[in-house]
Amino acid sequence: MRKVILYIVYGDDQSYYDGAKFSFLTFMNWILKEDPIEIVVLTEKPEEFAGFPVSLFSISDKQKNEWSLNGSYHFRIKNRGMAYIMDKLELKDKDKIIFFDTDTYFYKSPLSLFDLITPEQALFYLNEGLIYDRKRFKVYIKHLEGKIIEIDNNSYQLTKKSSMWGSLMVGLMPNMRSSLEWADKLMIKFVDLVPAHTIEPFSLSETLLRKYTIAQGKKYVSLYSTSRKKEYCAKVLSIFFMKYKSFPINEQIQLSQKVQMKRPFFVVLKQRFSRLLRGIDGK
Numbered sequence: 001m002r003k004v005i006l007y008i009v010y011g012d013d014q015s016y017y018d019g020a021k022f023s024f025l026t027f028m029n030w031i032l033k034e035d036p037i038e039i040v041v042l043t044e045k046p047e048e049f050a051g052f053p054v055s056l057f058s059i060s061d062k063q064k065n066e067w068s069l070n071g072s073y074h075f076r077i078k079n080r081g082m083a084y085i086m087d088k089l090e091l092k093d094k095d096k097i098i099f100f101d102t103d104t105y106f107y108k109s110p111l112s113l114f115d116l117i118t119p120e121q122a123l124f125y126l127n128e129g130l131i132y133d134r135k136r137f138k139v140y141i142k143h144l145e146g147k148i149i150e151i152d153n154n155s156y157q158l159t160k161k162s163s164m165w166g167s168l169m170v171g172l173m174p175n176m177r178s179s180l181e182w183a184d185k186l187m188i189k190f191v192d193l194v195p196a197h198t199i200e201p202f203s204l205s206e207t208l209l210r211k212y213t214i215a216q217g218k219k220y221v222s223l224y225s226t227s228r229k230k231e232y233c234a235k236v237l238s239i240f241f242m243k244y245k246s247f248p249i250n251e252q253i254q255l256s257q258k259v260q261m262k263r264p265f266f267v268v269l270k271q272r273f274s275r276l277l278r279g280i281d282g283k
Helices: 014-028 061-067 076-089 111-116 135-144 174-193 199-208 227-244 249-256 265-282
Strands: 003-009 038-043 055-058 096-100 121-130 149-151 154-156 163-172 213-216
Touching: 003 014, 003 076, 014 038, 014 227, 014 249, 038 076, 055 076, 061 076, 076 096, 076 163, 076 174, 076 199, 096 111, 111 121, 111 163, 121 199, 149 174, 154 174, 163 174, 163 199, 174 199, 227 249
Parallel strands: 003 038, 003 096, 038 055, 121 213
Antiparallel strands: 096 163, 121 163, 149 154
C-alpha cells in the first residue's frame, strides 16, 4: 500500500512555495522508516524544490489555463491537479493520497490521518456546518434551492443535509477517482450559478457523500489561514529558509519543529492597530 502526500503550488507568491516546503519538512519529522510515505509536489516552479526528497511534477501554462477555466476560477486547479497526479502515479486499489494546502504544518504526528481514509470514507479538514444553518452560506440557498442539475444521466439537488466541508486537506483512495470527475462537472455548473469562491470544496464533498462518508482530520493539523496570520508567518518562513536552506534536510526537519508560528501578542495588537488606521484613512 502506497501512502502519498500531495502539494499543488503555482503562481508568483514566494510564501506559497515556502509554505509548502515548511509543511512537508514538519510532516517528514513524523514519518517512520518502516512505514514510508511519498511526498509529491505539482508545481509551476520545480526549481524551488531542488534538493528536497520529493517527487516533482510540472504544471504547464496550458494546464494552468485549462484547469483554472482561463483564470476565471483558479481553485479548480486543486481538483484537476489531484486527478492528474492520481493518474500519473497509477495508484492501486489500497493506495491512499492526501492533499494539503501550503499553509499547514505539523507539530504532532499526522500519520493517523491515513487511517481515516478507507474505501468507504474520504477525508476532509473540517465540517463547517449545514448550508441551511449558516448565514454565510445563504448564497447557496439563494442560487441553488429548488434547482435540479443534470450531469451524465444523474442529478444533483441541494438538500437540508448539504454541508460545507473545508478542503484544506482532502484524502482519497483510487475507487473515489471517478468522483473527482463528477465533482468537476458539478463545479463547472456552479461557476455559472453560485457567486462564491467555495464551490470547489462544496462540489467535491457533495459528490463524495453520494457514495461515501467523510471524516474530518482537523485535530491532526495546524494552520495559518487568516490574512493576518499569513502575513506574519510568511515573514517567519522567509527568514527560516534564508538561514537554513543550505543545511542538510535532516537538520532542516529538526529545526522546523522549533519554529514559532503563533503570533506574539504584540504582533496581534500591531496588526489590529494597522488595520484600524487603514480603515480610518479609507474614510
